[in-house]
Amino acid sequence: MPTHSSKNAILQSLKLPEDVSVSELLGQGGRAQVFKAKLDDQDVIVKVYNKDVASKYLEKYNVDIAQFEFDRNKALFEINEIQEYVAKPFRVYPSSSRYSHSIIQEYVSGTILENLIKQLGFLPKEILDAGYLIVKHAEKNRIHDLDISVGNLKISKSNGFWKPKLYDFNIMPQYLFPPNLIVGLGYKLxxxxxxxxxxxxxxxxxRRGRQKKWIGRN
Structure with a gap:
């Protein structure tokens, strides 16, 4: 875990427009660091990409990871039927930008789906129904591989109902870059x-919602 001084150093190293006010480091993952911020009066997050991951995406996939994630986020958010389940994208700063290599996105609060199932001991039906709605409309709009594992969605309660929200969009679709020849052939056929x-x-x-005991990670 970063120390207080290292967190301050990370914050000071950011280069962002004056209307973006960063308050804290929320976390660090394999692909990016995530900061809580304000954009005007909106609560947002700034996702700053790790240089080695950005280089990998450019070399392996020929894409700028920030632009790629922002475009995927925007495409899903623009589907009216599922907009309420998708974090709102605000801005993108690709590697060619004068600012830190990042995207700015709606701040999503709530509980990770994995943790909610553990707390409740079951999966509320409205969450699963919303999941199928999201995938159905994404598929209809030719958007696939949404990276919706139980550890990758946040759940909040609105008007007495549980609602999932997607906020992570940087996974590269497997059908575009299959991990092996057999999987690639399966997509092709x-x-x-x-x-x-x-x-x-x-x-x-x-399945996780029906388990008596939690086993595994997905």
Whole structure:
């Protein structure tokens, strides 16, 4: 974990426009550091990408990771039927920008789905229903591989109902870059559907919600 002084050093190293006010480091993952901030009067997060990961995306996939994630986020947010389940994207600063390599996105509060299932001991039906709605409309709009594992969504309660929200959009779709020849052939022949992993994740949600004891990570 970063020390107080190292956190301050990280904050001071950021280069962002004057209307973005960063308050704290929320966390660090394999691909990015996430900061809580204000954009005018809006609560937002600033996701700053790790240089080695950005280089990997450029070399392996020929994309700027910030632009890639922002575009995926924006495409999903613009689907009216599921907009309420997707974090709002605000800005992108690609590596060519004068600012830190980052995106700015709505701050999403709530409980990680994995933790909520553990706390409640079951999966509320409205969460699973919303999950299928999200995947259905994403698939209809040719967006696949949403990275919706139980550890990668936040859940909040609104008007007495649980609601999932997507906030992480930087996974590279497997059908574009298959991990091996067999998987690639499956996509090519239509044996493996482009949204295969999305529906598998939904089945895992349901399975986790029915388990007496939590086993595994997905």
């Amino acid at each position: 239509g044996i493996r559907k482009k949204s295969f992993r999305d529906y598998r994740s939904l089945r895992n949600w349901d």
